[in-house]
Amino acid sequence: MISSAYAATEGHAQSSGLPQFDSSVFASQIFWTVVSFMVLMYLLQRYVIPAINDILDSRGKKISEDLQNAEKARQEAERVLAGYREQVERARQMASATLEEARLEASAIREHALADLTEELAKKKASAVEEIERVRQRAMEEVRDAAVEIAMLATEKLIAKTVTKAKAEEMVKGAVDHLEQNKASLH
Amino acid sequence: MESLPASFIGMGLAAAGLAGSGIGLGFMFGKAIEAFARQPGAEAQLSKYVWIGAAFVEAIALYGLVLAFIIMGKG
Amino acid sequence: MLLTTTAISVEAAQAAAAAAPRMDPLHHFQVVKYVQMAPLGLDISVSNSVVWMWISIAAVFFFFRYAFRQPALVPGRLQSVAEAGYLFIRGIVDENIGAGGKPYFPMVFTLFFFVLFCNWTGLIPGSFTATSQLIVTATLALGIFFLSIFLGFYKHGLKFLGFFVPSGLPVLLLPLMVPIEIISFLARPVSLSVRLFANMTAGHTVLGVLFFFSATLPWIGSWLPFGFSVVFTAVEIFIGFIQAYIFTILTCVYINDSLHLHH
Numbered sequence: 001m002i003s004s005a006y007a008a009t010e011g012h013a014q015s016s017g018l019p020q021f022d023s024s025v026f027a028s029q030i031f032w033t034v035v036s037f038m039v040l041m042y043l044l045q046r047y048v049i050p051a052i053n054d055i056l057d058s059r060g061k062k063i064s065e066d067l068q069n070a071e072k073a074r075q076e077a078e079r080v081l082a083g084y085r086e087q088v089e090r091a092r093q094m095a096s097a098t099l100e101e102a103r104l105e106a107s108a109i110r111e112h113a114l115a116d117l118t119e120e121l122a123k124k125k126a127s128a129v130e131e132i133e134r135v136r137q138r139a140m141e142e143v144r145d146a147a148v149e150i151a152m153l154a155t156e157k158l159i160a161k162t163v164t165k166a167k168a169e170e171m172v173k174g175a176v177d178h179l180e181q182n183k184a185s186l187h
Numbered sequence: 188m189e190s191l192p193a194s195f196i197g198m199g200l201a202a203a204g205l206a207g208s209g210i211g212l213g214f215m216f217g218k219a220i221e222a223f224a225r226q227p228g229a230e231a232q233l234s235k236y237v238w239i240g241a242a243f244v245e246a247i248a249l250y251g252l253v254l255a256f257i258i259m260g261k262g
Numbered sequence: 263m264l265l266t267t268t269a270i271s272v273e274a275a276q277a278a279a280a281a282a283p284r285m286d287p288l289h290h291f292q293v294v295k296y297v298q299m300a301p302l303g304l305d306i307s308v309s310n311s312v313v314w315m316w317i318s319i320a321a322v323f324f325f326f327r328y329a330f331r332q333p334a335l336v337p338g339r340l341q342s343v344a345e346a347g348y349l350f351i352r353g354i355v356d357e358n359i360g361a362g363g364k365p366y367f368p369m370v371f372t373l374f375f376f377v378l379f380c381n382w383t384g385l386i387p388g389s390f391t392a393t394s395q396l397i398v399t400a401t402l403a404l405g406i407f408f409l410s411i412f413l414g415f416y417k418h419g420l421k422f423l424g425f426f427v428p429s430g431l432p433v434l435l436l437p438l439m440v441p442i443e444i445i446s447f448l449a450r451p452v453s454l455s456v457r458l459f460a461n462m463t464a465g466h467t468v469l470g471v472l473f474f475f476s477a478t479l480p481w482i483g484s485w486l487p488f489g490f491s492v493v494f495t496a497v498e499i500f501i502g503f504i505q506a507y508i509f510t511i512l513t514c515v516y517i518n519d520s521l522h523l524h525h
Binding site for chain 3: 238239241242243245246249250252253256
């Protein structure tokens with residue numbers, strides 16, 4: 001349009017209104033407008049509109065198919081999920097059963113061990129008591145022998161006469177019996 | 188030759204009708220903006236009609252312009 | 263002596279006036295016949311208007327063919343645009359004609375893209391806007407007008423005349439209202455054609471004026487009209503679309519009035 005603005009500078013002195021109102025060019029433009037419109041309509045109807053319709057239809061079909069597939073996949077996934085949940089539930093039950101079993105076993109073992117330990121302790125205690133008793137007996141005998149000895153020597157020195165062994169033993173026995181009777185107070 | 192100045196005056200008068208279209212456009216866009224301010228959610232729906240209305244109002248002005256051109260041809 | 267000098271000076275003044283740039287923004291609406299043809303008295307001369315009409319329809323057709331050269335389910339950019347145009351027109355038809363609008367879809371589709379591409383190709387510098395010719399838009403508008411009349415009588419017979427009688431009016435007002443209705447009906451093709459033609463003419467005239475100024479002003483001032491012309495070209499693209507849209511919508515409304523008759 002710049003060029004036409006320049007072209008306007010040459011000649012063209014008389015402006016006679018809008019060129020659009022010049023009726024000498026009407027007939028040809030009417031004809032060609034009608035023809036061009038018809039041709040374009042034919043071409044679009046023949047080649048373009050069916051193509052667009054096809055593609056839109058197939059896209060609609062594709063989309064609905066995809067939706068169906070998606071629905072199917074969702075159902076499948078739900079099914080799998082349900083199966084999985086069931087498996088998990090089963091595994092949990094199994095685990096808790098195993099746990100219970102283990103707990104029972106552990107408590108059995110503990111009780112067993114406790115019993116063993118108690119028994120052993122009792123045995124040890126018994127043997128220790130026995131040992132103590134034996135040592136005490138021996139000590140007692142030694143004390144008695146020493147006492148007899150000392151009594152004999154003391155008596156010899158005091159009364160300067162020999163006490164018979166039988167007499168001495170009788171006397172010691174009497175002393176030891178006395179000791180035996182007061183054992184509780186000795187300990 | 189006397190008709191030439193008269194035709195220029197006539198063209199001016201015909202084109203003065205454009206003022207009405209200006210008032211109309213101002214009203215229309217003013218009201219449209221008011222409406223958008225009240226209901227921003229409706230903007231997408233309303234703006235379509237705003238543009239259609241703008242084209243209609245503008246066309247009225249152009250009738251005056253066409254009249255001016257016709258007078259230009261007669262002068 | 264005196265005479266000759268005055269004659270020379272007048273001549274010089276005329277030459278200077280002719281050489282000076284002269285603003286004529288209406289020049290590019292001038293229809294130039296390239297080939298004069300009139301077989302059987304029918305004038306089918308090929309003018310610049312006609313050539314650009316052909317270019318426009320070729321552009322529409324090849325645009326769609328190119329966009330759908332390999333139709334894909336997942337559309338590319340161009341295919342999306344073409345499909346959006348298709349769905350846009352289908353939306354207009356469904357919205358304004360509704361039931362029974364399907365047979366008119368190809369016509370409405372063609373009409374929209376014909377007008378749109380004529381509007382847009384006119385914005386190419388050096389081109390010609392076919393829709394800026396009153397006779398072109400009038401041909402389209404009259405075609406639609408007669409189509410709507412034909413459809414009205416074809417679908418409803420003489421009952422179509424009831425279209426001019428507004429319902430729910432007192433009988434006394436009828437002599438006043440019926441002529442008004444008839445006149446407004448007859449004004450339809452006029453307003454339809456003049457709206458499109460005047461929009462295109464006015465827009466291109468403004469563009470012509472701006473281009474003239476940007477071409478003739480010294481550089482210090484020419485950037486302003488040039489910048490305006492850039493902005494206004496964008497506005498013209500928008501107006502070209504809006505006008506095609508309105509032309510299409512009104513076509514649908516007129517067809518709908520004839521098909522469904524409720525007024």
